Amino acid sequence: MKVSVIIPVYNAEAYISKAVESALQCKEVIEVLLIEDHSPDNALEVCRKLAEKDDRIKLFQHSDKGNHGAGASRNLGIENAQGEFIAFLDADDYYLSNRFDREKELFTNPEIDGVYGALGVEYYSESAKEEYFSVFGDRLMTIYKECPPEEVFPGLIYLRGSFGLFSINTLTLRKASLLKKMNTFFKDLRIHEDSEFFFRLSYYLNLYSGTLDTAIAMRGVHNENRITEVEIKKIKPCTTKILLWKEIRNWSEEEVGMAEDIKLHIKRMHQSFEIANAPLLKKGRLIIQYLISDYLLILSGLYNINFRKLSTQLF
Known part of the structure; x- marks a missing residue:
């Protein structure tokens, strides 16, 4: 070796x-x-x-x-x-x-x-x-x-x-x-x-x-x-996590062989960190924006319920 x-x-x-x-x-x-x-x-x-x-x-x-x-x-x-x-x-x-x-x-x-x-x-x-x-x-x-x-x-x-x-x-x-x-x-x-x-x-x-x-x-x-x-948060960790999950999300969306439920979960993770890093008023706006944009997904049952739970915990 x-x-x-x-x-x-x-x-x-x-x-x-x-x-x-x-x-x-x-x-x-x-x-x-x-x-x-x-x-x-x-x-x-x-x-x-x-x-x-x-x-x-x-x-x-x-x-x-x-x-x-x-x-x-x-x-x-x-x-x-x-x-x-x-x-x-x-x-x-x-x-x-x-x-x-x-x-x-x-x-x-x-x-x-x-x-x-x-x-x-x-x-x-x-x-x-x-x-x-x-x-x-x-x-x-x-x-x-x-x-x-x-x-x-x-x-x-x-x-x-x-x-x-x-x-x-x-x-x-x-x-x-x-x-x-x-x-x-x-x-x-x-x-x-x-x-x-x-x-x-x-x-x-x-x-x-x-x-x-x-x-x-x-x-x-x-x-x-x-x-x-x-x-230890000398550097704001959520900001770096947004960049991390943005990269992962971009890659997943370009990967044609990846299952759609995995792509959706990755998208939710990126959105979750965006919400967590936003000022209080913007948090609410982002959640509403994501819910409206994904309305059809929610009806189809593909919506990740864990994302909803996570979003409410970020306040």
Whole structure:
């Protein structure tokens, strides 16, 4: 099993060395691709020194040397990866030694396109733990039970939190499957780009569960985590969710093979976040507008009653 590990690097001078070392400890890893994304700190120089020490470490930047976000950086890594398999790692997180134990067994089956597993959490400082323990606790980020690949996409769409969550750090993909079945990799979202990717990935690819009850990688929590700021509402989370579900909705409406009830549910999710983010008076107007525009759907019985319940809970 030959794995290319892709690491977007932004403002991670203090953490990138640990991330790279954790990837290289896995004998399945043949290369680590560092995609430096015009970081404001000294990360570029750290990456250069790492690449000089080990020819398995390869440093890339965007053609204009600019900042393009994690999604575009991962896309650049996918384009340059030489391994049969692709794995991802955030620059402030790290792999555990069991990272590919289950994966190398599962991928002997050529029908398996991707494998996902469980992510643990480590607090890099006492202040980070005090501030963020209420958000992450000491829980695993994982899908809660094994399920066949055809149930992964519906689980993400309909069950959401009760189904569990993917982590980009525990995802391994067969590169040939990704190139063949996905015409677009990560899209241009600055937040939740991995979530949007997971929705489409689970629709097109056969994803299997790996190790779900034990961490195979660790999320490093510190005071400058980009996603942590969203989760503790330093950045308004509903705004970012509107953009996420707008992307998913646009994709679903263009996907001719998708069932109409799934498209309708995705539309409802997008509308729900629009309502939740609107001022009080506009909330009512939006609900009335959506009910009127979908009057025939309501009569047909296709209207998602869960949307009505959710809408009333947002006031």
